[in-house]
Amino acid sequence: MARRKKIYEGKAKILYEGPEPGTIVQYFKDDATAFNNKKKATLEGKGVLNNRISEFVMVNLGRMGVPTHFIRRLNMREQLCREVEIIPVEVICRNVAAGSICQRLGIEEGEPLPRSIVEFCYKNDALGDPLVAEEHVTAFSWATTQELDDIISLTLRINDFLSGMFAAVGIRLVDFKLEFGRLYEGDMVRTVLADEISPDSCRLWDIETNEKLDKDRFRRDLGNVTEAYAEVARRLGIMRETQRAANDESDL
Numbered sequence: 018m019a020r021r022k023k024i025y026e027g028k029a030k031i032l033y034e035g036p037e038p039g040t041i042v043q044y045f046k047d048d049a050t051a052f053n054n055k056k057k058a059t060l061e062g063k064g065v066l067n068n069r070i071s072e073f074v075m076v077n078l079g080r081m082g083v084p085t086h087f088i089r090r091l092n093m094r095e096q097l098c099r100e101v102e103i104i105p106v107e108v109i110c111r112n113v114a115a116g117s118i119c120q121r122l123g124i125e126e127g128e129p130l131p132r133s134i135v136e137f138c139y140k141n142d143a144l145g146d147p148l149v150a151e152e153h154v155t156a157f158s159w160a161t162t163q164e165l166d167d168i169i170s171l172t173l174r175i176n177d178f179l180s181g182m183f184a185a186v187g188i189r190l191v192d193f194k195l196e197f198g199r200l201y202e203g204d205m206v207r208t209v210l211a212d213e214i215s216p217d218s219c220r221l222w223d224i225e226t227n228e229k230l231d232k233d234r235f236r237r238d239l240g241n242v243t244e245a246y247a248e249v250a251r252r253l254g255i256m257r258e259t260q261r262a263a264n265d266e267s268d269l
């Protein structure tokens with residue numbers, strides 16, 4: 018394949034210029050990081066799994082009318098997406114207490130929240146992605162009030178859909194992180210879902226056993242990280258092909 022221009026290398030993905038203007042290619046690496054980059058590892062096969070899981074989720078969200086950046090998967094590790102201007106806010110939606118909210122508010126992990134809660138963090142690695150209020154998002158013009166309204170209603174729709182989708186395969190959607198971007202189409206701007214939705218960006222627990230099937234296995238050294246991601250893919254019905262692809266890759 019012709020050499021492509023690298024636009025950005027992040028912690029989990031590399032962005033390349035796409036074949037047409039306004040498109041990018043997301044390449045999913047096996048790199049895992051946690052605690053604001055202080056913990057790092059390579060988890061063989063993670064990128065292949067996240068590429069497939071994120072594709073599956075984005076395609077299904079698209080079918081129910083959620084606008085996303087996803088165009089199509091190119092191969093095991095790459096997907097073609099529309100280039101967006103990322104809104105520098107990480108949107109977190111929580112159904113059950115886990116992670117930072119437990120320390121912050123003194124709640125036990127696993128405590129169901131009274132209702133789904135949407136939180137915002139300023140996307141800034143140097144500051145450790147600090148929690149901010151809606152006020153900060155609009156006051157600093159990270160997003161307009163219209164964009165923030167769209168972001169919240171899209172996030173709640175995504176939560177409803179994904180909670181049901183995962184529940185159907187015996188998985189509880191505890192929480193997840195989203196990124197949104199601005200898609201410029203002529204003189205129109207639309208807010209669309211960007212980045213990825215995968216076990217790197219969601220907390221997913223087995224409904225029966227509460228076994229963690231997500232990146233907390235890496236954060237907490239629980240082991241079998243990619244095996245858990247593969248289990249998520251398998252339950253969603255996308256495992257067989259992914260396993261075959263992963264095997265083909267190791268044959269190369």
Ligand SMILES: Nc1ncnc2c1ncn2[C@@H]1O[C@H](COP(=O)(O)OP(=O)(O)O)[C@@H](O)[C@H]1O
Pocket residue numbers: 025026027028029030031032041086098099100101102103196198211212213
């Ligand atoms: N459609 C898109 N257009 C432009 N940038 C995007 C798009 N989707 C995701 N991104 C950005 O690409 C990067 C993906 O790489 P990642 O390894 O997740 O980076 P990071 O270390 O910043 O989290 C993120 O910074 C994300 O905001």
Ligand SMILES: [Mg+2]
Pocket residue numbers: 027028029
């Ligand atoms: Mg990221």
